[in-house]
């Protein structure tokens with residue numbers, strides 16, 4: 001094995017090891033990973049590191065199947081040189097969790113790796129979220145103000161009153177008013193006792209992508225302040241150098257927002273390469289990643305040290321440090337709920353969730369209850385599966401199953417996955 005191929009094999013093994021610890025839950029996937037890792041280390045030549053995948057069907061994780069098929073067809077070195085840096089094995093930045101599972105009130109809590117802050121999609125019952133997790137929230141995106149999507153606002157308020165905090169809230173037309181009614185349900189006559197201020201910056205967006213933003217502050221007894229008008233470009237509600245959140249306004253007999261969160265680019269640091277260069281891990285790596293995202297020139301100097309105040313701090317040009325990084329397309333997670341199955345909604349959902357790594361999508365009704373779903377302006381299991389397939393989503397997480405299917409979650413999942421993985425339909429469509 002040459003040094004080069006040994007390095008890629010080791011990198012791959014490291015990826016698999018991280019993946020095994022971080023992302024893989026199915027036992028078959030874990031077995032597959034360990035065998036890949038062992039083969040990568042044992043191989044004497046790249047050809048010998050051929051990975052034989054006996055059973056490519058690993059649950060419903062479609063990209064995993066694709067990887068398996070490709071690994072079975074090529075040798076390890078070829079796979080690696082083709083940069084098979086799949087998001088699922090790259091320590092993804094975004095870690096979304098359905099707070100109440102697939103059948104409870106909608107709320108998707110998204111943690112960001114390396115950062116102590118979080119994003120929430122929908123504000124259904126959030127009593128399952130600890131105060132610590134609620135305090136990490138900075139941006140909360142609410143699809144619409146039906147009670148199962150907004151009742152959690154009270155707990156958010158209860159946990160945050162008395163803390164110095166700004167929460168950015170986003171919702172459809174009328175949302176500024178909904179927040180005001182929530183806040184004004186309480187008496188705030190003792191607010192001068194609080195030393196810290198709690199601020200809600202509320203933005204609502206309409207179908208023409210015009211926005212209105214208002215502010216409510218505890219110290220002002222949550223009277224409305226600073227209303228301003230704006231316009232969103234291409235549905236982007238919030239953006240920063242590392243990620244952005246965009247929206248699509250859907251029809252649910254009331255405007256309802258779908259969301260997509262996208263990472264700018266996914267940058268992975270190879271610890272073994274750092275060690276080879278005698279460099280420490282530390283907060284300087286964040287600066288290095290930022291320099292890559294900002295497209296800084298190769299001679300841009302990066303300060304290296306265990307911590308920013310290290311006495312042994314030194315500087316190296318970005319060009320020298322690039323070898324410790326790999327850059328892959330960023331991760332995309334879409335969240336779609338409470339939408340009627342109409343041609344306009346379908347087009348908007350497919351556009352929003354295009355090529356998402358992960359699509360959380362409502363599947364409120366079973367396929368047999370299509371008429372009921374239409375009456376209530378919701379999607380069925382089959383509609384969710386076909387939308388995810390047509391959007392080219394890599395993975396689907398259906399949720400918001402109606403309580404009428406309690407105890408039948410497996411059947412609902414089955415209906416979704418049957419349509420999502422329908423190869424015949426895929427071929428017919430291509």
Ligand SMILES: [Zn+2]
Pocket residue numbers: 144146252338
């Ligand atoms: Zn609704």
Ligand SMILES: [Zn+2]
Pocket residue numbers: 146148149338400
């Ligand atoms: Zn709902």
